Amino acid sequence: MEQTLTMAIDQSPATAAASFEALYRATADAVYAYASSLLRDRSAAEEVTATAFERAFRKQRSFNPRRGTQRAWLFGIARNAALDELRRRKRIAALAEDEPADDPAPEREAEAAERRATVRAALAGLDPRDRELIALKFHAGLNNAEIAKVLGISASNAGTRVHRAVTRLREACHAPS
Amino acid sequence: MRRRETTLDPAVAAELEALEAALAGDPAAEPELAALVRDVRTDAPAMAPAFRARLDDRVERGFPKPARSRPRRNLVPALAVAGCVLAALVAVALVGGGAGNDSASRTPAVSAQSGPEQAQGDAAAGSGSSGAAAPSLAAVPRTRRVERTTRLALTTTNVQRTADSVVSATQSVGGFVQSSQVTTTNGRGSASFTLRVPSARLDDAVARLSKLGHVRSLEQSAQDITGAYDGAAARLAEARATRRGLLRALAKATTAQEISSLRARIADNRRELQRYQREFESVRNRANFATVEVDVTSSTRKGEPVPGGGGSWSPGDAARDAVRVLEVSAGVALVGLAVVVPLALLGAAGGLAAGAWRRRRREAALHA
Numbered sequence: 001m002e003q004t005l006t007m008a009i010d011q012s013p014a015t016a017a018a019s020f021e022a023l024y025r026a027t028a029d030a031v032y033a034y035a036s037s038l039l040r041d042r043s044a045a046e047e048v049t050a051t052a053f054e055r056a057f058r059k060q061r062s063f064n065p066r067r068g069t070q071r072a073w074l075f076g077i078a079r080n081a082a083l084d085e086l087r088r089r090k091r092i093a094a095l096a097e098d099e100p101a102d103d104p105a106p107e108r109e110a111e112a113a114e115r116r117a118t119v120r121a122a123l124a125g126l127d128p129r130d131r132e133l134i135a136l137k138f139h140a141g142l143n144n145a146e147i148a149k150v151l152g153i154s155a156s157n158a159g160t161r162v163h164r165a166v167t168r169l170r171e172a173c174h175a176p177s
Numbered sequence: 178m179r180r181r182e183t184t185l186d187p188a189v190a191a192e193l194e195a196l197e198a199a200l201a202g203d204p205a206a207e208p209e210l211a212a213l214v215r216d217v218r219t220d221a222p223a224m225a226p227a228f229r230a231r232l233d234d235r236v237e238r239g240f241p242k243p244a245r246s247r248p249r250r251n252l253v254p255a256l257a258v259a260g261c262v263l264a265a266l267v268a269v270a271l272v273g274g275g276a277g278n279d280s281a282s283r284t285p286a287v288s289a290q291s292g293p294e295q296a297q298g299d300a301a302a303g304s305g306s307s308g309a310a311a312p313s314l315a316a317v318p319r320t321r322r323v324e325r326t327t328r329l330a331l332t333t334t335n336v337q338r339t340a341d342s343v344v345s346a347t348q349s350v351g352g353f354v355q356s357s358q359v360t361t362t363n364g365r366g367s368a369s370f371t372l373r374v375p376s377a378r379l380d381d382a383v384a385r386l387s388k389l390g391h392v393r394s395l396e397q398s399a400q401d402i403t404g405a406y407d408g409a410a411a412r413l414a415e416a417r418a419t420r421r422g423l424l425r426a427l428a429k430a431t432t433a434q435e436i437s438s439l440r441a442r443i444a445d446n447r448r449e450l451q452r453y454q455r456e457f458e459s460v461r462n463r464a465n466f467a468t469v470e471v472d473v474t475s476s477t478r479k480g481e482p483v484p485g486g487g488g489s490w491s492p493g494d495a496a497r498d499a500v501r502v503l504e505v506s507a508g509v510a511l512v513g514l515a516v517v518v519p520l521a522l523l524g525a526a527g528g529l530a531a532g533a534w535r536r537r538r539r540e541a542a543l544h545a
Contacts (some may be wrong), residue, residue, distance in 0.1 A: 002190065017239065017476060020236075021237070026234050028224070028229075028232065029223065029374055030220075030222065032222060032223070032224045033222050033223070033241060036222030036223065042222075042225070044206060046224070046225070046228045049224070049228075050231075050235065053232065053235075053236065053240075054235070054240045057236070057239065057240050058240070080539060083539035083540070083542045084539065084542075085537065085542065086542035086543070087541075087542040104451060115212070115216055116216045116220050118216055119213065119216040119220060120220050123217070123220075128543045128544075129543050132543070134217065137200070137321065138200070138217045138218055138221075139217075139218070139221050141200070143197075144193070145230040152536070158186050159185050159189065159190070159193050160185065160186075160189060162193065162196070162513075163189045163192055163193055163196075166192075166196055166213075167192075169213070169217075169381065170209075170213065173213065
């Protein structure tokens with residue numbers, strides 16, 4: 001899941017464009033999934049995803065490899081865009097209803113479908129901060145150090161929070177409906 | 178900013194390792210965690226194809242910006258230029274004010290306290306010269322007679338050479354050295370001169386003398402002696418008329434007693450005439466020749482100009498000028514920093530506060 005992408009600060013425009021496109025191809029789905037998990041709104045997630053990549057494109061030269069990975073840098077930008085959007089809208093729309101329609105399940109077994117519905121409901125019931133951590137860990141595939149960079153906290157704190165969020169998700173999945 | 182790192186609880190670390198194994202698809206991962214990972218990922222929101230196509234297109238075109246009706250100007254360069262100009266103006270004002278005394282003394286204006294009004298007065302006199310307009314003898318009416326006195330104090334690194342130059346400069350304007358006293362040892366010491374120069378060339382003489390060293394002070398005074406001049410001239414004319422009358426009477430005298438009496442009176446008249454002649458010439462000299470008193474002392478600073486060079490620009494002068502330029506440049510830079518640094522600190526503090534406030538508002542959105 002995790003990919004190593006490099007983008008030199010002083011590369012040529014053509015090289016920079018190619019590097020950015022590679023980053024986009026590798027992370028677009030994850031950024032969208034993260035934004036959707038945070039915002040719970042399809043149109044808002046699309047807007048935030050587009051905004052995040054545009055900001056990243058404009059700020060390519062500000063990326064410093066010594067301060068973290070490119071994925072952490074990108075998800076930091078996406079997080080700021082998502083939080084700005086959250087603040088602007090002052091609401092969190094429900095996404096759970098229309099999401100499965102765009103995601104045809106590969107298997108039709110009733111047991112698997114029921115399990116995913118349980119997980120979806122558990123995620124929806126999580127605190128937004130826990131849901132963000134689940135998205136960064138499961139969808140974006142960031143390690144704890146990268147999550148720490150995105151959230152502006154220490155790596156150990158990020159690990160603790162991830163552990164807590166996963167525990168809560170597992171408890172929510174096991175909780176009687 | 179370095180964040181405080183704490184060690185993870187061993188149990189938490191172990192569970193995180195198990196989670197990482199499940200996320201990595203490790204077959205040995207905990208089955209329940211692996212299933213959770215699989216379900217969460219399977220249920221991950223996916224981009225709509227239409228949005229994906231639009232975003233792909235924008236990425237390929239490099240996120241073209243919509244055309245602006247008016248281009249936004251970057252004010253930073255303009256503000257920087259304005260700040261530099263302001264700093265330069267302040268620096269020039271400060272440097273100019275600080276060096277004012279020095280430059281005034283180095284380039285003295287040939288000036289005097291007295292003006293035309295004083296010159297036309299009966300007892301106008303004064304001392305000091307700084308900032309006063311130079312009176313021109315041409316401005317004094319021809320009917321008025323003015324006695325001028327100038328005191329000039331010079332410092333130099335070589336008194337002997339400057340003393341020689343004082344004599345040369347005096348002679349070059351048609352004047353002469355009335356008295357002088359020079360005491361030198363290895364070029365250092367002091368010298369004083371009393372010079373007499375034609376009043377008509379006083380300004381020229383002072384200008385030439387001022388170039389011979391660093392002018393420490395310059396005082397000029399003027400005294401109207403028209404009354405004394407006219408009185409002496411009248412007494413001389415009267416004595417001459419008396420002499421002519423006595424000579425005519427002597428030519429007409431017939432008796433010995435009369436002739437003897439007239440000769441005695443003519444002898445008295447001759448002495449009187451000589452006295453009045455000396456008196457008149459003295460007053461006329463006071464009007465026609467100005468007195469210039471020059472004091473020359475050794476300079477205590479190495480930076481004083483070398484006299485006797487006739488104002489030529491030597492390598493030493495160039496070095497001093499270069500140092501001066503560097504001093505002024507450093508002053509300008511210092512003033513500029515005094516302006517820019519507080520502004521930069523304020524801007525940085527404001528930026529940090531704004532960033533913290535923005536982060537706090539963003540985080541607050543998650544609590545909603």
